[in-house]
Amino acid sequence: xxxxxxxxxxxxxxxxxxxxxxxxxxxxxxxxxxxxxxxxxxxxxxxxxxxxxxxxxxxxxxxxxxxxxxxxxxxxxxxxxxxxxxxxxxxxxxxxxxxxxxxxxxxxxxxxxxxxxxxxxxxxxxxxxxxxxxxxxxxxxxxxxxxxxxxxxxxxxxxxxxxxxxxxxxxxxxxxxxxxxxxxxxxxxxxxxxxxxxxxxxxxxxxxxxxxxxxxxxxxxxxxxxxxxxxxxxxxxxxxxxxxxxxxxxxxxxxxxxxxxxxxxx
Amino acid sequence: xxxxxxxxxxxxxxxxxxxxxxxxxxxxxxxxxxxxxxxxxxxxxxxxxxxxxxxxxxxxxxxxxxxxxxxxxxxxxxxxxxxxxxxxxxxxxxxxxxxxxxxxxxxxxxxxxxxxxxxxxxxxxxxxxxxxxxxxxxxxxxxxxxxxxxxxxxxxxxxxxxxxxxxxxxxxxxxxxxxxxxxxxxxxxxxxxxxxxxxxxxxxxxxxxxxxxxxxxxxxxxxxxxxxxxxxxxxxxxxxxxxxxxxxxxxxxxxxxxxxxxxxxxxxxxxxxxxxxxxxxxxxxxxxxxxxxxxxxxxxxxxxxxxxxxxxxxxxxxxxxxxxxxxxxxxxxxxxxxxxxxxxxxxxxxxxxxxxxxx
Amino acid sequence: xxxxxxxxxxxxxxxxxxxxxxxxxxxxxxxxxxxxxxxxxxxxxxxxxxxxxxxxxxxxxxxxxxxxxxxxxxxxxxxxxxxxxxxxxxxxxxxxxxxxxxxxxxxxxxxxxxxxxxxxxxxxxxxxxxxxxxxxxxxxxxxxxxxxxxxxxxxxxxxxxxxxxxxxxxxxxxxxxxxxxxxxxxxxxxxxxxxxxxxxxxxxxxxxxxxxxxxxxxxxxxxxxxxxxxxxxxxxxxxxxxxxxxxxxxxxxxxxxxxxxxxxxxxxxxxxxxxxxxxxxxxxxxxxxxx
Ligand SMILES: Nc1ncnc2c1ncn2[C@@H]1O[C@H](COP(=O)(O)OP(=O)(O)OP(=O)(O)O)[C@@H](O)[C@H]1O
Ligand SMILES: [Mg+2]
Numbered sequence: 055x056x057x058x059x060x061x062x063x064x065x066x067x068x069x070x071x072x073x074x075x076x077x078x079x080x081x082x083x084x085x086x087x088x089x090x091x092x093x094x095x096x097x098x099x100x101x102x103x104x105x106x107x108x109x110x111x112x113x114x115x116x117x118x119x120x121x122x123x124x125x126x127x128x129x130x131x132x133x134x135x136x137x138x139x140x141x142x143x144x145x146x147x148x149x150x151x152x153x154x155x156x157x158x159x160x161x162x163x164x165x166x167x168x169x170x171x172x173x174x175x176x177x178x179x180x181x182x183x184x185x186x187x188x189x190x191x192x193x194x195x196x197x198x199x200x201x202x203x204x205x206x207x208x209x210x211x212x213x214x215x216x217x218x219x220x221x222x223x224x225x226x227x228x229x230x231x232x233x234x235x236x237x238x239x240x241x242x243x244x245x246x247x248x249x250x251x252x253x254x255x256x257x258x259x260x261x262x263x264x265x266x267x268x269x270x271x272x273x274x275x276x277x278x279x280x281x282x283x284x285x286x287x288x289x290x291x292x293x294x295x296x297x298x299x300x301x302x303x304x305x306x307x308x309x310x311x312x313x314x315x316x317x318x319x320x
Numbered sequence: 321x322x323x324x325x326x327x328x329x330x331x332x333x334x335x336x337x338x339x340x341x342x343x344x345x346x347x348x349x350x351x352x353x354x355x356x357x358x359x360x361x362x363x364x365x366x367x368x369x370x371x372x373x374x375x376x377x378x379x380x381x382x383x384x385x386x387x388x389x390x391x392x393x394x395x396x397x398x399x400x401x402x403x404x405x406x407x408x409x410x411x412x413x414x415x416x417x418x419x420x421x422x423x424x425x426x427x428x429x430x431x432x433x434x435x436x437x438x439x440x441x442x443x444x445x446x447x448x449x450x451x452x453x454x455x456x457x458x459x460x461x462x463x464x465x466x467x468x469x470x471x472x473x474x475x476x477x478x479x480x481x482x483x484x485x486x487x488x489x490x491x492x493x494x495x496x497x498x499x500x501x502x503x504x505x506x507x508x509x510x511x512x513x514x515x516x517x518x519x520x521x522x523x524x525x526x527x528x529x530x531x532x533x534x535x536x537x538x539x540x541x542x543x544x545x546x547x548x549x550x551x552x553x554x555x556x557x558x559x560x561x562x563x564x565x566x567x568x569x570x571x572x573x574x575x576x577x578x579x580x581x582x583x584x585x586x587x588x589x590x591x592x593x594x595x596x597x598x599x600x601x602x603x604x605x606x607x608x609x610x611x612x613x614x615x616x617x618x619x620x621x622x623x624x625x626x627x628x629x630x631x632x633x634x635x636x637x638x639x640x641x642x643x644x645x646x647x648x649x650x651x652x653x654x655x656x657x658x659x660x661x662x663x664x665x666x667x668x669x670x671x672x673x674x675x676x677x678x679x
Numbered sequence: 680x681x682x683x684x685x686x687x688x689x690x691x692x693x694x695x696x697x698x699x700x701x702x703x704x705x706x707x708x709x710x711x712x713x714x715x716x717x718x719x720x721x722x723x724x725x726x727x728x729x730x731x732x733x734x735x736x737x738x739x740x741x742x743x744x745x746x747x748x749x750x751x752x753x754x755x756x757x758x759x760x761x762x763x764x765x766x767x768x769x770x771x772x773x774x775x776x777x778x779x780x781x782x783x784x785x786x787x788x789x790x791x792x793x794x795x796x797x798x799x800x801x802x803x804x805x806x807x808x809x810x811x812x813x814x815x816x817x818x819x820x821x822x823x824x825x826x827x828x829x830x831x832x833x834x835x836x837x838x839x840x841x842x843x844x845x846x847x848x849x850x851x852x853x854x855x856x857x858x859x860x861x862x863x864x865x866x867x868x869x870x871x872x873x874x875x876x877x878x879x880x881x882x883x884x885x886x887x888x889x890x891x892x893x894x895x896x897x898x899x900x901x902x903x904x905x906x907x908x909x910x911x912x913x914x915x916x917x918x919x920x921x922x923x924x925x926x927x928x929x930x931x932x933x934x935x936x937x938x939x940x941x942x943x944x945x946x947x948x949x950x951x952x953x954x955x956x957x958x959x960x961x962x963x964x965x966x967x968x969x970x
Contacts, residue, residue, distance in 0.1 A: 056878065056886050057865040059779045065878065069776040076773050077788055080795040080849065083806035086816070090809065098809050100816045144709040151702025159706060166717055168955055170907025172924040173721065173944045176931050180727075181720035200717050203709060223374055224407040224465070226394045228421035229472065235395075238420075242411040261799050264909050268932070281801045285914060289809055297802035304797045308790070 084301055091294035098291060109295040119296065122280040129191065129276065130259040133198045137255035138248060140199075141206030146236075148207070149214045167204035171264040174200065179268040189271025197269060198259040205254035213247025214240075246318045253311060324383075325350035325508060326476060331380035333366050340366040342532035344380070348510065350475075353502050355511045355519040357555065358529030364512045367529075368478050371510065373397050384475065400469030400477040400507075404484055406461045408453035414464050415440075415449030421472045439467040442501060459490045463497065470505060479511045483518070495521055516556055528552050548590060550677040553602045560645050564601045564676070566593045574676045576601060579639055582619050586671045593678030600677045605648040607673035610635065610655045611666045618666025621645060623659060637665065725948070728941030738942035748926070752946075755923040758837055758912070759905035762844045763898050766852045769845075771894065774856035775886075796850045804914050807843045808834060811915070835917030843915045844905055851904065852897040859893025860886075899958045903951050923947050 059066065086100070091109055093102025113119050148160055166174065178197050179188065187193035217240065225235035241248070263278040270279045277296075284293055326348040333341040341363040348354050356364040369375045371382060373394035382389045389397060408417050418439050422432040440446050443463040453461055462482050469477055479498075483491045499522060502509055513519050519526050520540040527537045528551070536548040540556070547553035550561070567575040567583060574593055575585040578601060593599045611618060621637035624644075628634075633656055635647040645667065649656055659665070728738050742748050777785050795803070810816050811833040818830040833839055863886070871885045909924035916922065921929070923943065930940035 056775075056868045056881050057779055057860075057863060058868075059781070062779065063878075066779075069772050069779075072769065072772040073776040073780075073788065076769055076849065077791050079846070081791050083803060083810060083846070084794065084798055086810065087802060087806045097814065099814070100819075140709045140712070143705045147702040147705030151706070153701075153703045159710070162713065162718075163706075163709060166713070168903070168951070169721075170909075170924060170947055170951055172907060172909045172927050173724070173948055174717065176927055176940055176944060177720035177724040178716065179931065180724055180937065181716070196712075196716050199712065203712070207709070218405055218407065220403045220405050221407045221409060223372075223394075224401065224403060224468075225409065225420070226374075227372055227397070227399060227401045228468065229395050229398070229424040230420075231393075231395050234424065239409050243409070245411075257797065263801060268928075278799070278801055281799075281805070282910075285801070285805060285808070289805070289812070293805055294809075297799065297805055300799040300802050304794060304799070308793060308797065 087294050088298045088301060090291060091298040093291065096291065098289060098294070109291040112292050113295045113299075116292075119277075119280060119292075122275050122277045125191075125194075125274060126260055126277040129194045129198060130256050132195050133202050133259040134252050134255045136195070136199055137202040137206040138210075138251050140203060141210045141251050141255075142241075142248070144203075144207050145210040145214050149211055150219070163207050164204045166200050167208075171201070171262075175265040175268045178265060182269070188269060189274050191274065193269050194266065194274075194276070197265045198262055201262060201265065202255040202258040205258060206251040209250040209254060210244065210247045213244035213250075217243050246315070249311075249314055249318070253307065257307070324348070325352075325385065327383040327386075328367070328371075329381045329383065331367060331370055331382065332378045333363070333370060333375060334378045339532055341370070341377070344532075344534055346527060346534065346537070348476075348508060350508055351506045353509045353511065353522060353524045355513060355523035355526045356529055357513060357516060357519040357526050359514060359555075362529040363532040364514075364529050365480055368401075368480050368510065368512055371476070372399055372401055372478055398472065398474050400472070400474035402462065402465045402469050402477070402479045402482040404481040406453070406458065406465070406485075408456075408461055408464055408468075410453055412453075413449060414445065414451050414453070414456070417453070417464055418449075418468045418471050421468065425472065435471055439471050442470070442504065443467045443497065458486050459494055462486070462494065466498070466501065470501075470507065473507075475508060477507050477509045479509060481512050481514070484513075484515075491518070498522060520556075526556075528555055546588070547602075547675060550590075550600060550602070553675060553677070558605050558646070558648075559602050560605065560643075561677075562601045562603065562639065562643050562645070563641075564599055566595060566597050566599050566676070566678070568595050569593045569678070574599070574678075576676055578619065579641055581640075582617075584669075584671055584674070587674050587676050588672070589676045589678060591678035593676065597678065599679075602675045602677065603645060603669055604673060605634070605646040607669055608645070608647045609668045610647050610649065611668065612655065612659070612663070613666070614664075615666050615668070618668050620664060620666055623661055623663045623665060625661065626656070626659060635659070637667070721948075724937075724941045725945050726941070727937045728939075728945055731938035731941070738938045742939060742942050742946065751921050751923060751926050754837065754920060755906060758840050758844065758922065759902050761841050762848055762905050763902045765841070765845050766848045766901055767894060767898050770849060770852035770856055770897070771890070773849075774853050774860055777853070777857045778860040792850045792853060795846075800847070800910055803847065804843055804911050807839070807846065808914060811839050811842065834915055835919070837916065837920050839915040839917075840912045840920065840922070843911045844908060847911060848901045848905065852901050855897045855900075856890065856893050859890055863889050895961070896958060899954055903954045907947055907951060 056062065062069070090098055090100060090102065092105050092107070093100070094104045094106040094108070095102050144163065148156060148163075174197070178193075178200075182188040182193050182197075187196070221243065222235050222240050225239040226232060230238060261278060262276075263282055266276045266279045267282060270276065275283070281293055281296060284290060324347040328344055328346040328348075331341055331344040332339070344363070344367055346354075356367065358364050366375060370377045371389075373389070373392070376390070408414075409420065412420065415436050418436045419432050422435055427435075436449065437446075440449060443466055445460065445463055445467070448456070448460070448464075453464070456464065465482070483494055486494065495518060511519075511522060523540065525537055525539055526543060528535045528543065530549075530551050536543060536552045538546075543552055543556045547556060553559050562578055564576040564578045567577055569575075569589055572589055573586050574589040575583060576587060576599065577583045587601070589599075591599075614620075619639065621639050623635060624638050625636040626633065627636070628651070631651050633649050633651055633653070635649065635656070637645050637647060639645060647667065729736065731738075773788075777788055780788070812818075813830040813832070815833070817833060818827075821827045821831070822829075833842070867889070868881055868885060871881045876884060907924050908922070909928065912920075912922040913925050913928075916925075924947070927940055927943045927947065930936045930943060
């Protein structure tokens with residue numbers, strides 16, 4: 055009844071009405087920003103008096119925007135690679151292992167995900183000040199890795215749990231060494247988990263603001279920090295241009311994910 | 321039987337306090353089809369996994385052609401195995417699955433292709449090489465797994481309940497395939513099952529497992545005609561047990577009294593028994609003769625149920641002491657015509673078809 | 680697999696085997712990383728709350744005793760509570776609608792949910808800063824419709840924070856709730872109807888109770904995430920309406936008062952972990968949150 059579309063009667067209209075409004079609420083700010091980034095008004099008047107590419111020109115003319123984007127990209131790539139590698143080793147250990155404290159260890163590995171980021175940010179800031187890692191690429195990578203690793207362990211761990219170990223055993227009996235069996239059989243079979251781990255790790259680092267605000271120095275800042283710093287001064291449309299590019303990136307990533315998922319399934 | 325090809329010597333396996341395998345000893349001849357038959361948890365799979373090298377035994381040794389296998393890691397043992405669950409590599413096609421062990425061994429491509437074709441022919445799946453495992457039925461997947469395990473000509477093939485996930489009809493079909501493939505390749509097969517019919521249909525010899533040890537090894541007819549323990553008697557074929565008193569015992573034979581009315585002499589005796597001790601008499605439903613006429617030498621029973629089972633008729637009876645005894649007769653047997661529930665009948669049996677199990 | 684190297688009889692049969700990494704050893708690199716750069720720094724920070732500037736509980740007395748800080752705690756709990764309630768009120772009908780919608784329409788809604796979730800947090804917050812400002816679209820539309828005469832103050836206050844945070848949290852409540860409702864067997868509701876329940880009774884007596892565990896788990900997660908949120912309150916709330924996470928950052932960055940910063944961090948940490956413990960205890964799931 056209540057879960058049957060045809061029996062809902064006028065309730066259906068209410069439910070769908072709320073859904074349409076909510077969807078619009080979720081979508082509108084994103085479309086709005088994209089539209090504003092092409093508007094000519096310095097004060098972000100909507101609808102804009104005329105259309106222009108001026109804010110994009112300003113964005114690309116400023117080397118600090120490009121530099122921060124490049125820094126973000128470098129950090130995100132390194133974090134992705136390390137997070138996937140560590141996630142693989144850890145997931146194999148946690149899924150296959152039968153040692154004491156396994157559950158406790160699992161919980162510890164996932165805590166950075168549930169802890170308020172600001173606590174970690176402040177703690178790492180103090181710690182890095184002492185050991186001289188503040189404002190360095192290494193510092194960024196380490197702190198983002200701590201944040202990304204739980205997602206990686208979760209995605210790969212789930213995939214590995216759904217993978218029958220007998221298949222790997224079969225490969226070993228076929229003559230593949232244990233390592234070869236993992237590389238040639240297990241990894242391809244859990245590739246969807248590895249892929250999710252990579253996407254989540256990349257996004258975690260690429261979008262991360264809070265830790266980055268504390269970690270950055272005048273010479274080394276990530277794109278989110280640059281956006282943050284700009285926003286604290288004024289609401290310039292250049293940020294709208296930068297945001298639109300970030301939204302575009304998100305859409306591209308979603309398409310990539312959809313395509314890869316489809317490819318992995320068939 | 322030729323000289324021992326595979327020898328299992330005093331294998332033991334403990335998981336902490338649990339003893340999975342107590343003491344397994346076994347000689348297997350080259351080309352033999354030997355089945356491990358036993359109930360769940362009796363240690364069949366554990367023994368197989370030790371042979372495959374996935375588990376290290378707590379004690380004992382395994383010799384192949386006189387040399388110990390235990391120091392060889394799994395991937396160098398050159399043993400084939402088909403698992404209970406489907407273990408085809410999901411991302412590889414059927415052809416690539418069969419080619420996998422050959423590629424790992426770095427064989428030339430032409431040789432691999434030829435072998436894959438030969439194997440597909442062996443399991444009758446020509447034309448399927450480009451399918452993915454997910455597009456195959458369970459029975460087909462297990463046939464591919466068999467082809468993959470045989471592709472590198474292993475001296476020994478292990479099969480751990482490979483058909484248990486399939487329905488009865490398909491299972492029988494693939495049992496025939498396995499028999500044919502065994503005859504064609506002459507590979508030595510160790511096969512695990514808890515289905516006695518499957519064991520009897522496939523094997524040269526059967527090892528009956530119980531609680532981590534092998535109770536008895538022999539051909540199907542041997543186990544049926546001469547069960548060494550009550551457990552084997554219960555497991556192979558149908559059987560009923562009657563409590564009895566031993567009148568005299570000696571030379572592996574016993575004379576016993578049942579239901580106080582009847583004594584039978586010269587029944588094969590297993591275990592120990594002496595005059596006056598209690599024992600169990602095993603009778604097989606298909607070896608009992610039923611008669612409606614009273615006779616001194618017959619055991620008086622009452623018919624409690626009659627069930628028609630296609631070509632057989634099953635007559636359930638009760639002794640005066642309340643013990644159940646089943647009788648199986650071919651359909652249309654004259655003894656059944658006009659038989660009704662509650663009728664008094666008399667059962668006779670040949671001393672050689674019965675067994676007495678002492679303490 | 681644990682390898683035994685010796686048999687009962689004392690004969691070593693496996694020494695030639697290359698020793699493989701044990702499963703525990705595989706987790707070691709990550710464990711070292713986490714202990715060194717997560718556990719140790721957090722513990723040091725919390726220690727400083729009782730050692731700086733002088734040993735003792737002085738920082739906690741000041742933090743929990745002063746009305747300024749108390750207002751910040753109130754703000755934090757108020758906003759988090761509001762965000763949770765509003766998300767739940769909007770999220771339940773949406774999740775329900777998603778569960779009965781034809782697949783095509785549902786996948787469009789899902790795509791929009793994902794797009795919103797995955798879009799950079801700062802970009803989304805920026806959009807709300809622009810939309811909610813005095814000369815922004817929302818005020819213009821409201822005035823144009825004749826609902827108000829002069830612009831409402833929608834930003835730089837807790838209203839702005841609540842709107843922005845609800846926007847961010849909605850997907851986090853819709854997705855788990857959808858999972859819970861989708862798992863309910865429609866036959867149960869057919870049975871309720873056959874028992875004579877009308878739609879309203881079916882909703883209150885059957886559907887809602889079945890969805891309660893999912894709602895509670897989702898709500899708790901949104902509440903906990905909101906408590907520790909930093910970016911959105913900082914940008915939409917303005918300096919006068921601080922929340923707890925901002926306070927921690929301020930202690931450390933502008934005031935360089937590590938003792939108070941550590942104390943505030945501990946308070947946030949304790950509340951967060953306590954609420955997660957409640958969730959694990961009563962709902963037994965390890966549903967995960969975002970940033
Ligand atoms: N890894 C393990 N840890 C602890 N006990 C185990 C382990 N593997 C097997 N056992 C125990 O060893 C005993 C024998 O198990 P095994 O799998 O060999 O039985 P089986 O004869 O193959 O039974 P089935 O017909 O159910 O497959 C069982 O009691 C089982 O619980
Ligand atoms: Mg088994």
